[in-house]
Amino acid sequence: MSKISRRIFLLAGLLTAGFAQAQLSIEITGAGANRIPVAIADFAGDPTLARIVVGTARADLERSGLFKMIDASGATLDENSPVDHAAWRSRGADALAAGSLVRLPDGRIEARFRLNDTQKAVALGGAAYVTNNAQLRLAGHRIADFIYEKLTGEPGVFSTRIAYVVKSRGQYLLQIADADGQGAATALTSSEPIISPVWSPDGGRLAYVSFEKKKPVIYVHTLSTGHRHIVANFKGSNSAPAWSPDGNRLAVVLSKDGNSQIYSVNVDGSGLRRLTQSAGIDTEPRFAADGTSIFFTSDRGGSPQIYRVDAGGGAAQRVTFEGSYNVSPRPSPDGRSLAFITRREGRFQLAIMDLASRQVQVLTDSNKDESPSFAPNSRMILIATEVGGRGLLSAVSSDGRIKQRLSVSAGDVREPAWGPFIK
Known part of the structure; x- marks a missing residue:
């Protein structure tokens, strides 16, 4: 095991307890054309945990x-077991993972592979x-x-x-x-209602809009403690928070001065600064990956289109030109x-632009x-949609080839936000 890196990860106390769970179920509706055949042998150690x-x-x-999973049932191999490469090739596997679970003296478990x-x-x-x-699932x-990264060259997002947000029986659950x-x-x-949740870059906080004060107010919620504080509660609407890449500021949409316009504010609610100046409605801001600019939606040109402005404000440049309705920009x-x-043609569909x-x-085709x-590796995009009147x-x-469907039997699901890599 000298060449095997050792990492400790314990996720505990991240969420407040006491609420019913609404478990998502996943249905695969499309797969890649050329899947990599991989086998994962049964791990040695406690069979139940393995x-x-x-x-x-x-x-x-x-x-x-x-990936195409090759049946490895009945083959128990640990990380040091000799590998009969020819035998596994004959089964159709291009790669094989093997490992073990070992109980440590302090009661924790080491998963080696x-x-x-x-x-x-x-x-x-x-x-x-x-x-x-x-x-253990983590x-x-x-x-x-x-395995994903070694075989594709890109980071995996399974962890x-x-x-x-689930709406069920008159309740809104942020899950x-x-x-x-x-x-x-x-x-x-x-x-x-709870809308527009967005993850902080470190994955420890969520910003979102809550209507609990009978108007839209922006909160930041620390998941490890359950503590939350108000970032924006100005006259009128406070909506559409978006984190800066350094996690120090939020772009927000406020109507306190008339039409909805984009502002930036420190995470503690201080340092408010107006970024856009238009006679139309400017909304749905999102920082570019490098933090130097902000994409947003505006009807300043007569129809909703996507624009881009420097993170410090200034003149905006139009980004989308195809069609009369383009909204909700999300840079990868x-x-x-x-x-x-x-x-x-009257249908609201997900599109992607190569910048x-x-x-x-x-x-x-919905x-x-x-x-x-976006997933943090930029390879998958999570959306809310509607099928048969159900969210x-x-x-x-x-690339549009791989598709999955996630649903909750107990209610409508909306407002998805994919979190960052866990460090």
């Missing part, structure tokens, strides 16, 4: 649409993750992230989290779940793309898409 870790990792890779390239008959590396019984997510929809817990419940974390909602070429591709949110979430790859 099934949780291995089952989670297998499900993550299968769900991604990029190694990944092998069966085509080249070489080891690709491995890791050891220290966790506890309650966080170990599985971390293993899947490792990230998502936030969303946090694993990226696969499991482990849902409620951060806030209210009889009034890698800075290359812009996701947004476009109206085509270098300005080429636009519509990614969905009717009522809204609230796009649910969909995840679509940035």
